[in-house]
Amino acid sequence: MLIPATSKNSTTGYKNVSYKRSKNKFQAQVQDGGKCVRLGSFDTAEEAATAYAQSEYGRADAAKLLQPRPAPTPAGAEAIRQAEREGLTLTASSSSNTGYKGVCYRQKHHGSQKYELKVRDGGKQPAYGSPSGSANLWQP
Structure with missing residues (x-):
């Protein structure tokens, strides 16, 4: 399984694959563990992504993506249904503590607003919801 990039700034579309202009x-x-492990240089992004997917690191990432999610709460199930009604797809992420791209769980926050959406738009981080619980919706 080729692992999609987790950063929207990725120029290749694959996780841990970059283009080195100096080497073409x-x-x-x-x-x-703080060390850079090079898996090789390749002619195409797909070849590099395949090398990553075949490595122990890529296999571990793929296993995380394929793990079944716990059943959603009733509120979570309603949010999934609402997203489907609007034609939206919730994107899975192995690098998020919630399992969803751009959504993080704020463990130390008390109250009902324990989840936070974090995205970037043109280098700026618009606010979709605020820790105070008041809805601060960003409109593009």
């Missing part, structure tokens, strides 16, 4: 090659590399 695509490079697959990961950070492991």
Whole structure:
């Protein structure tokens, strides 16, 4: 399984694959315990993504993406149904503590607003919801 990029700034569309202009090659590399581990240089982004997917790091990422999610709460199930009615797809993420891209769980926050949406639009971070619980919806 080729792992999609987690950053929207990715120029290749694949996780841990970048283009090295000086070498005119695509490079697959990961950070492991603060060390850069190079997996190789390749002619295409797909070859580099395949090398990452075949590595122990890529297999671990794929396993995280394929893990079944716990059943949603009634409120969560309603949010999923609402997204489907609006033609939206919730994007899974192995790098988020909630399992959804752009959504993080704020463990130390008390009250009903324990989840926060974090996205970037043109380098800016618009507010979709505020920790105070009041809705501060951003309109593009």
